[in-house]
Amino acid sequence: MRRKYVFLAILGLGGLAIALILIFQNQYSKTRPLSSAPPRIESTAEITQTSVPQISKNTQPIPEDTLVNPYDETNWWGHSVFYEIFVRSYSDSNGDGIGDFNGITAKLDYLNDGDPETTSDLGITALWLMPIFPASSYHGYDVTDYLAVNPEYGTMDDFKALLDAAHERGIRIIIDFVINHTSSEHPWFQSAMSATDSPYRDYYIWSDQNPGYVGPWNETVWHKSIRGDYYYGVFSSNMPDLNFRNQAVRDEIKKITSFWLTDVGVDGFRIDGARHLIEDGEVQVNTPETHQYLKEFYNLVKSINPRAMVVGEVWDSSFVSVKYVQDQEMDMVFDFDLSSAWIEGLNRRDATILGSSTMLEVQLFPINQMATFLTNHDMNRISDQLMGDEAALKAAASLLLTASGVPFVYYGEEIGMSGSKPDEQIRTPMQWTAAKDAGFSQDGKAWIALNSDYKKKNVDLQLKDPNSLLSTYRELIQMRQKTPALLVGDYQWIDTGFADVYAAVRQFEGQVIIILINLSDSPIRDFAFDLQVNLPAGNYSVTPLLGNGVMTPITVGSNGVIKAYQPLDELSSNARLILELKPVK
Template identity: 45%
Template sequence: MQLTFRVDMTGQTVGPGGVHVAGTFQAPAGYPANWNPATSALADPDNDNIWELTVNVPAGVYFYKFINGNSWAGAELVPLSCGQDDGGGNVNRLATVGGTGLRLPIAAFGGCATQLRFAVNMSGQTVGVGGVHVVGNFQSLAGYGANWDATAIPLRDDDRDGIYEVQISLPAPGRFLYRFVNGSTAAGAETVPAACGTNDGTGILARTVDATAAVNTTPTLCFASCTACSGVPSTSYPTYWWNDAVFYEIFVRSFYDSNGDGQGDFVGMTQKLDYLNDGNPATTTDLGITGIWLMPMMESPSYHGYDVTNYKATEPDFGSMAQFEAFLAAAHARGIKVIIDLVLNHTSSQHPWFTQSLNPASPYRNWFIWSATNPGYLGSWGQTVWHPRNGSFFYGAFWSGMPDLNWRNPDMKAAMWDASRFWLRKGVDGYRLDAVRYLVENGSTQADTPETLAVLEEFHDSLKAVSPNAVSVGEAWTNTRGVVPYVQNDRLDLCFEFDLASAILNSVRQSNPIALRNQLTLVNNLYPRLQYATFLTNHDQNRVLDELGGNVDRMKQAASLYLTMPGVPFLYYGEEVGMSGTGPDEDKRRPMQWTAGSQGGFTTGNPWRALNSNYAQFNVATMSADPNSLLNHYKTLIRLRNNQEVLRKGYYLPATATAATLLAYARVFGQEAVLTVANLGSTAVANPVLSLSVSTLAAGTYRVTDLYTGQSAGTVTINSQGGFSSWSSTLPSLAGNQTWILKLVSTQASSAASAKPAFALSLYPNPAASQARLALAQAPAAQSQLTAYDLTGRVVHTATVSGSSHTLDTSGWAAGTYFVRVQSGKATVVQRLVVER
């Protein structure tokens, strides 16, 4: 499809470098790489200061910005109203190309044309393979060819909430007609009801929109309806099977040896499945995990397995393919999902692909990255990345035994997609992806390139085509803002939240909740709701017990925190019995400690690595017999999470407490809540006073129970904002490094759960940037009162709403989560609104 960029440089001094455009369209259009500011030049042959460039690209969504010159120093600052934040504070323009070409309206350099956002709720509809489109009499004006063309403008549902959206640019304001189409042919066009329809001149009814402001958004109504979808969902974000899971990370070599050769194996893991989950939810002797992540189990010459020699074979030390399949079937029979490590960045230097690439004439040569000379630059952490071989140099980011794959080679890419589909067809439930930040280099820029993100979008499509429910979990080991793009735009489902893990340990160590409270707020604001992986430490880090100075009470505290937080929790094997391990990676991956007997019950032979010296006290058998042990603490926490939907799916709210060492937060799902109160200090806090400013809980009296002990904690009165102030439980004082997990249940729970909202409230877009539109359906009063609160309960906006719609100006609001409360007559509805910057 042809895509034409046009920019008005009036008022700009165009330098000798000319005008360029850079973005995600460049590689698909045939340029060497995306986001190169010097390769895609625009021209102004008629000297009217309108610079243009036409390229050919496949259908898709492309991000771009204009450059005055040919370097990033001349890049325009795109206003947020006509662009999208990439997660790091940088705003790019976007263009949606469908089944026809797009000639973008002229935009001023650094300025915005009129923006029009379409949104439709497809709840209750089966979306066809053609997707969802919008048609209307604006298409020619917006550069999409003929009006009413059903192929031209696709909508997307990036956050999977059932609401399909697209934003387009218009050269001028106006009133326009439009309809939504389920599919990409006119046969799928909605029938617009007469109550909100206007004759389009042919006798067919269409919707209308007045695009008279800088940014205009249509109401988010149901397909073929004049109203918002009936009923308000219990939560405004999607959840998936992995949000119900607790994962357990296993290093196969160290878990259990079934044959006495000193190596853990598939048969040994199968024999120990009843320890992890016996398949009977009524029992309490098993750990209760519902997911397993296997560290590399494909054929490899090294002990760790991250240098693969055959992507379709099991590691012989661990057993045969048949034994792996038997393990997988046994895990599934117990309700345990299994994901495996997939190393996309590199292979082993002993992989046949690489050994064949040593020959410059081999078709495998370009499957890796070769250079006739040493480019000379170092890696992201100062390491050597160019390695000599046979008179040339190959690129390997981690070491010479792990040559990087060339993801620009379509044959290599096809082979890797084939390998990933192989294991999905075996029945694995998804992948943990190693080192995802480094897949595609752009010269000396080796991490977080746009090309890497594009490869992960392809991976997503390949994965979901074979197994739509498969999960992808990425290791993007960097700061939170750097991780977030990896879980956006249909890339990965989850990434590990390293900054949150560090904040948990630091706050527990320092008896100070501030760092953790701040990090929880950041994570809650930036990620898609609940879609990140929580953990304490993993196979590359010092064990938790060592990080916490051997203090078991602090270890229990850290477990209580991350197993009651939002996100998808991952335990590292042996964490639950306090295994230690620092120094070389092998020492962080020592054999599992099953008993106090010979070799810790791991093997009858000589273990591949000596056991920890603490195995006689810290082992499964000894701790199982002690009701107050760390292991039984983990069992209780995991059982609570498995039994309480609010702990798996509830959204996060900060709460406040009087003592400086206390961290308090709430999880809310539907009309239930859990309040976690953790004393990070070493001394008891008597009668802590707690407050919650706002939530979506209905007003009324709630019974409070400590889920961990089963003790009653009294009652609390929830006010009209869904919060409470200066409440104390009836429990004794909260001891040092102890945690209350308080369940709030309405005394009118049965009637509240079945009650229908008196009217429907929709907020869109959500997340919002500079403004959000509010739509009411079936509101009983002519006027409604609107109040918006931040998470502290501070009122940030009030208004009287006349009719069924209202525009909220959020441009002055800080990024974060807000609650919008609308009262119409005696009925009240509360919805969450996220504001992004």
């Protein structure tokens, strides 16, 4: 990874940038016109968010050229911070040890109280709920009924109440959509396996003989049925793949999609295992048929509700995953390469890896179509990957929440919850308090043992500590939400020449934000660097939005060049600064 990014950084980010801008000019021009107009310094004040957006099921067609306003509601995900929740582990409202919808409703004020004036809440504006359907396994990725909710999580009315309460606070909810496969216990599969003349037989993929080939990670994909024939299941024998070549399956998905968007009113979907949908024999990922189907699905979603959002899990190189958004098959796709690069860069304390990787991905993806994250429910928790280093965790949060893209925070990440695989251990109950069951449940009934550190690491304690990781997340999320340049601005990595000093500049319509992170545990002096901004020549004051101190003013030269800038004599150990330039009148 390091070699890839350093190599690309050296070998010509400039050339690549020009090539990619040419390639993507069409997308860019639709959303963010390349303007030759002079920058307008005052413009951001007019568009700063002042109230909670009213979320309604608006099915009006979306006008073109919509991203000029960073808070535009037609592309709401572009100014959102998402939060991923494993419902089973978040909050148990009825004491059975299992997290539920009412539990999440009770915690909404922690996530976002709907009042922009208060800053005691985390400030996220969208939720991704891991699967909420009835399912065979604890994790829910093996669905047994697509038109109901998991009774362990509550009733459909409970879920609708959660949706309404979230919407009142300006929080949208997308649900995990697991359509590549069902559970082997789904009635469709049970029927299909029991009789070759079952109407559901062709919902799945069968072979009389074992074709013998293996899957993308050399796993068995052909599984012997009770009848002695074989069925295809890329993930496991308990998860038979649906046959999307069968129109009846597509019709079922249509019905299910319409149900969740229209009858229930969710705000979008996260497509699980999107690259696996349709196989061409031994070619099992990213097939043209998969791309074609996802386009069909995307058009279906938008025809039902143009404001519903689709984000895909394409766990692959970003050069592969970007294709899913380039051709309007999804609104966003998760960037797994960037997650790996950030974690590696933080562990090596190498600003070049952090900056060049971010730069590469930002150039690769159209604006706000890159879903960024540190980790998700399939990865060892970020705290474990950074060896529990609190400064590194704060740096990670700062990268995620100041970079381009649409950030996703995995529940518990904001308090530095620990956990390494097996999977159950990265999905343990949220640590709310130091009480028994960490305030997640009661009477020791939690469905799985809590992390042993919950008495020292929990929401309650960190809310009271202005220097806690949670306070850092709150501060960064709230700052991002009210700073257009951080939400939708251009991103430019600044190569400071110091491996320990990460720097970047974000710009939107004359708002210029500089981000600086000292990755080392030592103070740094003499770290002056050059940069270029889109501002008229002149003198500018520099105000810290994050961090303290009196910053050296800036003189912008012709062509926006700033020479040898150093905001402070000394950048203290692990310092994080977010600076805004303002013209001196």
